[in-house]
Amino acid sequence: MxxxxxxxxxxxxxxxxxxxxxxxxxxxxxxxxxxxxxxxxxxxxxxxxxxxxxxxxxxxxxxxxxxxxxxxxxxxxxxxxxxxxxxxxxxxxxxxxxxxxxxxxxxxxxxxxxxxxxxxxxxxxxxxxxxxxxxxxxxxxxxxxxxxxxxxxxxxxxxxxxxxxxxxxxxDGGFQSFNDAVALAIDMAGAAFERDGSLSGISTGIHSLDGRMGGLQRSDLIVLAGRPGMGKTSLATNIAYNIAAAYEPEVQADGSFKAKNGGVVGFYSLEMSSEQLATRIISEQTEVSSSKIRRGDISEADFEKLVACSQMMQKVPLYIDQTGGISIAQLSARARRLKRQRGLDCLVVDYIQLMTGSGKSSDNRVQEITQITTGLKALGKELNVPIIALSQLSRGVESREDKRPQLSDLRESGSIEQDADVVLFVFREEYYVKNLEPRDEFDPKYEEWKMKMEQVKGTADVIIAKQRHGPTGTVKLAFQSEFTRFTDLADPSFTQYEEH
The missing domain is CATH 1.10.860.10 (DNAb Helicase; Chain A)
Structure with a gap:
């Protein structure tokens, strides 16, 4: 044929x-x-x-x-x-x-x-x-x-x-009946009632911040911004470790696990290596200065502390990806994979300006940042997890007399401010006051400087500049720079919120 x-x-x-x-x-x-x-x-x-x-x-x-x-x-x-x-x-x-x-x-x-x-x-x-x-x-x-x-x-x-x-x-997505939406809202309220601290979201481990935000809400994009030296990476690391350390799984009817308290955390560290990040966390937990750990300037007792801490940390569900210049598409794909394989309750990205968009490289950086923030917001909704994305602030802050950050200080701010559900600014007045120290200690202004320094030493402000689900304002925290650790202030009178 x-x-x-x-x-x-x-x-x-x-x-x-x-x-x-x-x-x-x-x-x-x-x-x-x-x-x-x-x-x-x-x-x-x-x-x-x-x-x-x-x-x-x-x-x-x-x-x-x-x-x-x-x-x-x-x-x-x-x-x-x-x-x-x-x-x-x-x-x-x-x-x-x-x-x-x-x-x-x-x-x-x-x-x-x-x-x-x-x-x-x-x-x-x-x-x-x-x-x-x-x-x-x-x-x-x-x-x-x-x-x-x-x-x-x-x-x-x-x-x-x-x-x-x-x-x-x-x-296929599509519409969801209001009936289903109401059922989900009631489930969330029930979960908040049973959870430690009665929070609707995941606890950050910092009570005064939780009291203001109700914890980290699922599917929210939380932008944490600050000038270099303010401690934004330290705060993000503290929160990430607190969530992972508090992880308490609960078995579901289908045999899968869900976080009752705390959660599994994915941390994209585009700036620091995983070793540097781990050193910060060990320093924070053991109260041994990170600079001493790096130099090896530690006693035998300190070393035993480090070993004990590292053994405890091995059980903590905190996963670090140190790929530099990762694109939003790669980040999304890896986050999906992590959720399927290990579970996922919170994502941290350090930081937005080090990421690249999914499309062709463009001269228009503002457009690329828009693509990144839109992608992060969509990913948070898709995975149903809060995403903490760190961001830089423009140098305009330094030229002002009042150096407290504002929403307009966000670099390529339009899309970041628009897509974020919550915008937090980390501000440490101590950093700026320290730089104003008079060279001559007999200068009449020295005593005035010293008094100001004592007022602000060891404190930090977390400014809630935007929050879709709650009030804005300022939360005062304690900051121990040698251990890069943020905590609640010991004196409860200082934890009062300042309304904006």
Whole structure:
């Protein structure tokens, strides 16, 4: 047979079966589950936490499951009689009416004991259908080679969709009913009631800051900014370690773990190496100066402290990525991977200006920063974790007499200020007062300087310049520069908030 005749020859039955494959589904399992729910409404609660209407393959079954769920949640009885009024009366299933079909479903019901097994089977088939859709899209896009999606972009997009599918069982997003949103809000309030300190968010380990912010709220982008030398990295490191050290896992119904207190922390250190970061944390925990640790100028007792601290720290779920100049797309991909493999409750990025955008290198740095902050905000929502992003401030602060930072001091500030849910400024007046020391101690101004220095020594202000969910103001903290540690002030009279 020549080439032309082979191409035109009719497809045999075996060939047709190979070319046409139906999407994975099990209508019998769907019918059995719906029947169980119609006979005993308790069956619905065995599957409703993981099985949504969209997971059923047959459109009519989706509608029946959705209507039954609405009726049951209202505290009413869902059965063939009450459900049929919400379905089209003239709709037919084969040669029977919907009312007859509902009666047959109830008649052929399985035991409620089997309901969860059928629900799991339906859910797994829905995941397989979603995987097929993602795979088909990947193949089609790879064949088309569109200019607006290079191979690296396609990999990142596929990874994002697979992550969403793995996390939630669906990747199509879309609208959420207000009913579901209210349920989530009540769950959050319940979790806050049970959590240490009764916070709605994750505790920073610094009580006066928690009192102002209610902890770190999930999906929030928290920008922590300050001039060099103010201690923004120290504060971020303190918070990251406090969260990781307080981690207390709780087993969920599906066997996975969720943080009851504290959490798993991912720390992107674009400026310092992981060793430098670890040295800071060890210094803070052991109260041995970090400069002494680096020089090896430590006693035997100090060394024993370091060893004991390092053994304790090995159990802390704090993961450090020290890649310099990481792009927002790479950062997002690695964060998704960390959440899948180890869990993730908080992300820290040190700092925004050292990151690069996902697109081609551009001369327009403001546009690139916009892309980065928008990407961080989207990532926080996708992973449902708070992201603490550090940022530099412009030099304009130094030329002012009042050196307290303002929102307009944020470098490339437009997008940072706009995308952030919370903006915190770290300000240590001690840093500036120290530099004003008169050279001559007999200078009449020396005593005045000394008094001012005693007032501000060992203190720091965390200025809450923006907060979507609460008030702005200033929180006074203690700062021990030799251990790079921020703590609550010992004297509670100083922890009063200053309103802005």
């Amino acid at each position: 020549n080439e032309a005749s082979r191409k035109l020859s009719p497809i045999g039955k075996d060939q047709a079966d190979q070319h046409y494959r139906e999407a994975p589904n099990n209508l019998e399992a769907e019918q059995a589950l719906l029947g169980a729910i119609l006979v005993n409404n308790d069956a619905y609660y065995r599957v409703s936490d993981f099985l949504k209407p969209v997971h059923l393959h047959e459109p009519l079954h989706r509608k029946i499951y959705e209507v039954a769920g609405d009726i049951i949640r209202m505290g009413k009885m869902a059965n063939p009689v009450t459900i049929k009024t919400f379905l089209k009366a003239d709709e037919k299933v084969g040669d029977v009416t919907v009312a007859t079909y509902l009666a047959r479903l109830a008649g052929a019901a399985v035991s409620i004991i089997n309901a969860e097994d059928y629900g799991r089977a339906i859910y797994d088939l829905a995941l397989r259908r979603s995987l097929i859709t993602i795979g088909e899209d990947m193949v089609n896009i790879a064949y088309d080679a569109p200019l607006d999606m290079p191979p690296q972009g396609q990999i990142e997009d596929a990874e994002r969709r697979l992550f969403e599918l793995a996390e939630t069982g669906r990747y």
